[in-house]
Amino acid sequence: MPDHAIRPLRADDPPVLAAAFDAIGWNKPESQYRRYLAEQEAGDRDVLIATVDDVFAGYVTVRWVSPYFQVIPEIQDFNVLPQYRRRGIGTALMDAAEARVATRSPVVGIGVGLYADYGTAQRMYARRGYIPDGKGLMYDNHPVPPGELVRNDDGANLMFTKQLRP
Numbered sequence: 001m002p003d004h005a006i007r008p009l010r011a012d013d014p015p016v017l018a019a020a021f022d023a024i025g026w027n028k029p030e031s032q033y034r035r036y037l038a039e040q041e042a043g044d045r046d047v048l049i050a051t052v053d054d055v056f057a058g059y060v061t062v063r064w065v066s067p068y069f070q071v072i073p074e075i076q077d078f079n080v081l082p083q084y085r086r087r088g089i090g091t092a093l094m095d096a097a098e099a100r101v102a103t104r105s106p107v108v109g110i111g112v113g114l115y116a117d118y119g120t121a122q123r124m125y126a127r128r129g130y131i132p133d134g135k136g137l138m139y140d141n142h143p144v145p146p147g148e149l150v151r152n153d154d155g156a157n158l159m160f161t162k163q164l165r166p
Helices: 014-023 030-042 089-102 116-127
Strands: 004-008 045-052 055-063 074-080 107-113 156-163
Touching: 004 089, 014 030, 014 055, 030 045, 045 089, 055 089, 074 089, 089 107, 089 116, 107 116
Parallel strands: 074 107
Antiparallel strands: 004 045, 045 055, 055 074, 107 156
16 A cells, blocks of 8 residues: 555645745745645646654645646646655655646647656656657757757756647
8 A cells, every 4th residue: 555645735834835845945936836726726727645653754746837838737837856756756746746737638748858867757747658749858848859958957857748638
């Protein structure tokens, strides 16, 4: 039996999430999660929280109207704390996000960064059946023309889609 649970973001979660990421040196402020909560309440975004023995372990969001894909919902901001990786939590979060999207759309989109920190995610998405959307390198959701130099940071992404149902 799995030792984790998946649930929606709650009003008491933002400070907990911000503190967890601050503890590992990641800049994910409480205001981000308060915005996510407001977007969830408005129906614009769903936020799924993973816990292990009621302790925060990770999360993923579904943006129902993607700024990039427009008519395809996009899975965004997928994170599992390092101490909880390789325990099936990321897979459970992705399964839950995809199942949620499948109730409203036959296709889901996702973007992934290009540097080594995203290597595990790149491999996971390929194994889960995501394929590049064919539009090439994006920087802040805009195509990068051939020959143009860009910084390899979180703004540089390759975008993927997955067919969830016919």
